[in-house]
Amino acid sequence: MGVLRPAGEFDTSYAYDMATIRQRWQWWLLFAFILALYTLPFYASQSVVSLVNRIAITIIAVQGLNILTGYTGQISLGQAAFMMTGGYISALLVNYLGWSFFISLPIAALGAGLIGLIFGLPSLRVKGFYLTMATLAAQFILPWFTRNAFPDILNGAQGLNVQTPVLFGIDFNTPQKYLFISLTVLILSTIAAHNISRSRLGRAFVAIRDHDLAAELLGVNLFKYKLQAFFLAAVYAGLAGALAAHNIRHLNSETFNLIDSVIFMGMLVIGGLGANLGPIFGAIVVELLIEMATLFGPFFITLFPSTAAGAVQALRPLFFGTTLMLFLIFEPRGLAHRWQLLKAAWRLRPFSH
Amino acid sequence: MNWQLLPQFAMTGLLAGGPLALTALGLVLIFKSTYIFNFAQGQLLLLGALITWWFAVELGLPLWLAIILALLLSALIGLIIERLALRPMTGQPLLSIILMTLGLSQVLHGLALLLFGGVQRNFPQIFSVANPYKITTPFLNNGENIVIILKQNLVWSFVIAILGVLIISAFFRYTNTGLSMRGASEDHELAQSIGLRIHRIFGISWALAGVVATMGGVLLATSSGLDLSLSVVVLAAFPVVLLGGLESIPGTIVGGLLIGLSQGLVSASKVPMVRNMSEIMPYIILLIVLIIRPEGLFGQKRIERI
Numbered sequence: 001m002g003v004l005r006p007a008g009e010f011d012t013s014y015a016y017d018m019a020t021i022r023q024r025w026q027w028w029l030l031f032a033f034i035l036a037l038y039t040l041p042f043y044a045s046q047s048v049v050s051l052v053n054r055i056a057i058t059i060i061a062v063q064g065l066n067i068l069t070g071y072t073g074q075i076s077l078g079q080a081a082f083m084m085t086g087g088y089i090s091a092l093l094v095n096y097l098g099w100s101f102f103i104s105l106p107i108a109a110l111g112a113g114l115i116g117l118i119f120g121l122p123s124l125r126v127k128g129f130y131l132t133m134a135t136l137a138a139q140f141i142l143p144w145f146t147r148n149a150f151p152d153i154l155n156g157a158q159g160l161n162v163q164t165p166v167l168f169g170i171d172f173n174t175p176q177k178y179l180f181i182s183l184t185v186l187i188l189s190t191i192a193a194h195n196i197s198r199s200r201l202g203r204a205f206v207a208i209r210d211h212d213l214a215a216e217l218l219g220v221n222l223f224k225y226k227l228q229a230f231f232l233a234a235v236y237a238g239l240a241g242a243l244a245a246h247n248i249r250h251l252n253s254e255t256f257n258l259i260d261s262v263i264f265m266g267m268l269v270i271g272g273l274g275a276n277l278g279p280i281f282g283a284i285v286v287e288l289l290i291e292m293a294t295l296f297g298p299f300f301i302t303l304f305p306s307t308a309a310g311a312v313q314a315l316r317p318l319f320f321g322t323t324l325m326l327f328l329i330f331e332p333r334g335l336a337h338r339w340q341l342l343k344a345a346w347r348l349r350p351f352s353h
Numbered sequence: 354m355n356w357q358l359l360p361q362f363a364m365t366g367l368l369a370g371g372p373l374a375l376t377a378l379g380l381v382l383i384f385k386s387t388y389i390f391n392f393a394q395g396q397l398l399l400l401g402a403l404i405t406w407w408f409a410v411e412l413g414l415p416l417w418l419a420i421i422l423a424l425l426l427s428a429l430i431g432l433i434i435e436r437l438a439l440r441p442m443t444g445q446p447l448l449s450i451i452l453m454t455l456g457l458s459q460v461l462h463g464l465a466l467l468l469f470g471g472v473q474r475n476f477p478q479i480f481s482v483a484n485p486y487k488i489t490t491p492f493l494n495n496g497e498n499i500v501i502i503l504k505q506n507l508v509w510s511f512v513i514a515i516l517g518v519l520i521i522s523a524f525f526r527y528t529n530t531g532l533s534m535r536g537a538s539e540d541h542e543l544a545q546s547i548g549l550r551i552h553r554i555f556g557i558s559w560a561l562a563g564v565v566a567t568m569g570g571v572l573l574a575t576s577s578g579l580d581l582s583l584s585v586v587v588l589a590a591f592p593v594v595l596l597g598g599l600e601s602i603p604g605t606i607v608g609g610l611l612i613g614l615s616q617g618l619v620s621a622s623k624v625p626m627v628r629n630m631s632e633i634m635p636y637i638i639l640l641i642v643l644i645i646r647p648e649g650l651f652g653q654k655r656i657e658r659i
Binding site for chain 2: 069073075122125126128129130132133134136137140141144147148149258259262265266269273313314315316317318319320321322324325328329332
């Protein structure tokens with residue numbers, strides 16, 4: 001499907017062959033789209049801007065998971081724990097050492113990456129379901145650590161209040177201002193993820209996913225590349241976690257929990273595993289579903305009076321779980337695959353194939 | 354170590370391992386015959402306890418009848434789950450199946466919240482709360498023998514849980530259905546080719562897992578009360594299963610007791626940091642098991658060939 005091109009378009013140079021965006025109108029479309037996103041604060045309400053902020057940060061976390069699960073095939077239920085790690089590192093650097101957020105952000109990403117490496121170590125010995133269990137252990141041990149270790153710095157279960165980022169005297173203290181940071185990081189991370197997936201590294205990841213023993217016979221160093229996948233996934237998680245922490249301005253061991261890790265996996269499957277657009281589609285659809293639960297909540301209270309205020313909390317997992325199960329049964333390749341089919345159908349119109 | 358408290362905590366920990374073993378049994382039952390690791394077991398357990406509560410308290414049925422009805426209903430729920438959610442996943446990759454049970458856990462959690470609400474409920478007491486058992490140990494503290502106090506519900510939950518595990522292992526060993534389930538666990542295609550109805554076997558496994566989950570849910574609800582956090586107990590049962598071995602039914606007892614004991618021992622420490630470790634102790638053991646002996650104590654070592 002990927003080879004379907006408009007009529008008359010030929011690869012006249014190697015650079016053109018490798019290009020992601022090929023035609024001038026596509027550049028203009030992309031430029032208009034990004035411009036529309038950046039100018040969102042001028043025409044959208046505050047709640048919409050906050051939602052876009054949250055979606056942008058979530059996409060970054062899911063992109064990391066896509067590298068680990070989508071490309072390398074290692075199932076992880078610890079992504080939220082690595083987000084928490086990144087959030088804590090950045091919060092500590094800014095709060096106690098007075099560093100700028102823009103310096104602490106990459107350090108938080110690297111720190112989370114190193115912690116991710118530690119929990120990726122079992123991938124040397126175990127795989128598949130057993131590895132899932134090892135990452136699940138991260139999801140319990142890391143939050144426990146923040147609750148119990150160094151109570152005078154980490155402040156135990158209460159957690160930390162996180163300062164807002166300041167750059168050149170501008171305090172990014174509203175969702176409208178914060179949008180500039182989260183969108184910029186999102187665009188950079190998307191470009192990075194796309195280029196990882198089509199480089200030597202990405203091809204090695206895909207080889208491991210498709211058949212690990214065959215990949216090893218072809219000379220792919222399994223342990224090295226698996227660890228790199230864990231590192232990259234945790235780096236993305238650390239970025240997302242630091243961004244989220246300074247956005248919510250509060251951080252404790254419950255901010256990113258097991259359910260979040262499950263939801264990230266669900267987003268990835270709904271969006272499309274191993275597709276660059278997968279995390280973007282998945283995060284947007286699931287976040288909107290969760291928003292819908294908030295909208296439908298009052299209506300459901302009239303149907304199930306016993307639930308009362310719990311209706312919204314009940315609808316969120318219900319909507320998410322049902323959608324995930326339906327996608328697994330009817331479209332396991334996710335929305336990204338549907339998007340490919342749609343594009344192909346559009347290019348071939350009026351013929352069916 | 355707080356030596357005077359050690360016997361008490363060790364004993365309580367061991368007894369808490371009983372319901373853990375029963376919860377782990379539900380996981381092993383499904384894994385043994387279908388190769389599916391059921392992340393929704395905790396929600397099944399919660400739902401079973403809620404249904405029992407509904408029959409016993411809302412409808413005012415006698416407790417024994419309520420439990421029997423709930424067991425039947427949960428077997429039906431298990432069958433429905435197998436038919437609607439897991440059968441379409443036959444032959445799909447591991448990731449899809451893991452996510453299916455995770456999605457299922459979210460749906461069941463939402464349903465439980467929607468139908469029953471999130472409030473704490475008083476579960477009818479099965480065992481008397483008044484007279485705890487007292488055991489005098491040979492250990493001395495200031496010239497007096499240390500006395501262990503054990504609540505009745507803790508002891509009886511333990512006994513019932515262990516009995517349940519033994520009954521299920523006897524079922525696996527001595528009945529025809531149990532034999533065909535063991536056969537199916539060896540190889541799905543092979544089992545089908547010699548005439549075992551594999552989907553019926555999967556259905557029975559899920560129904561049994563539902564029954565076991567409800568038993569566990571009722572036992573846990575009598576001792577710790579009934580609210581949505583009941584499903585969290587299964588998170589401590591995952592390490593039990595891996596420690597005992599994924600396919601091993603006796604392994605669940607050994608694993609449950611070891612994990613329970615380790616939690617009890619850690620709680621007896623004088624250092625607050627170590628004492629707080631009791632909640633993550635199962636996962637520390639899990640990591641050790643994964644690194645040293647991934648197949649667990651009694652699991653089968655599967656050799657991978659190209």
